[in-house]
Amino acid sequence: MQYKLPTYLSERLFGNCRSLVETSLIQAKLSTINLRFTDLSDADLSSANLQNADLGFAKLYFTNLSHTNLNHADLSSAYLHLAQFKQANLSNANLHRANLHNANLFKTNLRNANFHNTILSSANLSKADLTGADFSDVAFRNAYLFKANLTKTNLSGAHLDNVDLYQATLIGVKLEHADLRGADLRRAILLSTDFRKTKNLTQAQLEGIVHPNQLEGKIHPLICNSPLPKGINIDINRDCNKVAAALYKNNPSSFKKLEEAEKFVKEQQLQKWN
Incomplete structure (x- = not known):
């Protein structure tokens, strides 16, 4: 069954950038999507496909990204305080200047990722x-x-x-x-x-x-x-x-x-x- 974008994501194509706080997007197919500057705090994106997605400057406080595919995703300058990345795929992702204070990256694939100048204080890697x-x-x-x-x-x-x-x-x-x-x-x-x-x-x-x-x-x-x-x-x-x-x-x-x-x-x- 093909995944259908929720209405609030489809609306972004027409300039509506309302908050997605606490939204459930489990197993969503969102590769290449533009979620730049979006507030996804407390949202559930576990097991979603966000390959090549743009999440630059996005707010992802407490967001669940466990088992999520973020290969080649752009999370530069994103706010990821206490975000859950358990066993996620962040290979080749860009997290330049992101804030991952207290984030959980247990068993995460970070191969060839760019974390230059990020904050990972008290994070679990x-x-x-x-x-x-x-x-x-x-x-x-x-x-x-x-x-x-x-x-x-x-x-x-x-x-x-x-x-x-x-x-x-x-x-x-x-x-x-x-x-x-x-x-x-x-x-x-x-x-x-x-x-x-x-x-x-x-x-x-x-x-x-x-x-x-x-x-x-x-x-x-x-x-x-x-x-x-x-x-x-x-x-x-x-x-x-x-x-x-x-x-x-x-x-x-x-x-x-x-x-x-x-x-x-x-x-x-x-x-x-x-």
């Missing part, structure tokens, strides 16, 4: 896929990136202070001038990533020390071919023999066999640093 995405100059303060995949992610100039990166995967990440003050890196995989120009990264963080007087229960990140800032006396290849097993366990969709992960790690170790 646990188990999200940030592969190849641009998160430069993003305010991540107090955000959750537990088990997130940050392969070749651009985090240059990002504010990662007090961010939860527990068991996250960082491979080939750009981190120039990123602030890592208080970031939780325990059990994270740090592979072929240059930390030399980061800010406020400490030896204690790389030794798994969470509290200044902690004597037991240290769980450190796995470091392999990842240059560290001056003043940190840790071998940059300290954990290369453990990384493949961790990759295989944490990323089963990328590595079907342990041997594949082992081959990948060896390839990453060939990266030379100036």
